Amino acid sequence: MKKILLPTDFSNNSWNAIKYALNFFKEDVCHFYLIHTYTPVVYQVEYMEVGAAQFGLIDAMKEAAQTGLKKIQKQIDEEFINSKHTFTSIASFNTLTAEISHRINEDKIDYVVMGTKGATGAVEILFGSNTMHVIKNAKCPVLAIPSEFEFEKPVEVLFPSDYQIEFKEEHIQPIVDLATKYKSRVNVLNATFGYELSTFQKSNKKLLDDHFKGITSLFHDVSNQTVEDAISKFQLKHRINLLIMINNKHSFFENLFFRSTINHIGFHLNIPFLVIPSQIHKTS
Known part of the structure; x- marks a missing residue:
């Protein structure tokens, strides 16, 4: 069974990457991990007293994350009926890159599939740079899907x-x-x-x-x-x-x-991009 990590920020671009993954691994027995990470924008634990207000904010963000993940799971169930695929949803109070690294090690992930951009403007830069950080550090192959790229067989x-x-x-x-x-x-x-x-x-x-x-x-x-x-x-x-490509350092x-x-981050790719790390964790 392949284990596939699907990060989502609930943007159209991340949903597009999820659809690509479900098509790409259509014939494989897979367990997919849908993950969404959340942190307050100004969250700095060393400078911030975590009081009732902050805990209330975190609880609200967790609830919103869980609601969003349920909505995605419902979309998958309606659009992709595949007995070979099972799913786990994870809402995590963490940064995206740290959570992905943790999941790769903890769950022995075989592939990460994610979008190359967020929605627009600053979000686009942030999520694009997040994707590149994941590509640079992940110990498993990462498949990055450009915005609006429709699945086609990689012939x-x-x-x-x-x-x-x-x-x-x-x-x-x-x-x-x-x-x-x-x-x-x-x-x-x-x-x-x-x-x-x-x-x-x-x-x-x-x-x-x-x-x-x-x-x-x-x-x-x-x-x-x-x-x-x-x-x-x-x-x-x-x-x-x-x-x-193989991510070979130096x-x-x-x-x-x-x-x-x-401006160079992401290389302005308009086709899916599979990056294989030079060192891969052992899944067995």
């Missing part, structure tokens, strides 16, 4: 790699699983500025090719392009349904996604 998958990681089964198995299930073609993309692959990179490319023997895969090499440009140009030529992944300016 064409783009997997950029600089071959700077020694590929292990836990990195590649999620890709092989989805490619097998959806009969996907995995397009491996390497972008360089004219330099040759090192011996280490060549060895890792061979490892990747070996892992992909049982699925359809194509290896693409482009030169004199940044990774960002290479991904964008590839998407223009091919109808890619899913982007996959690699192009961090340079691409974790720049200092908020």
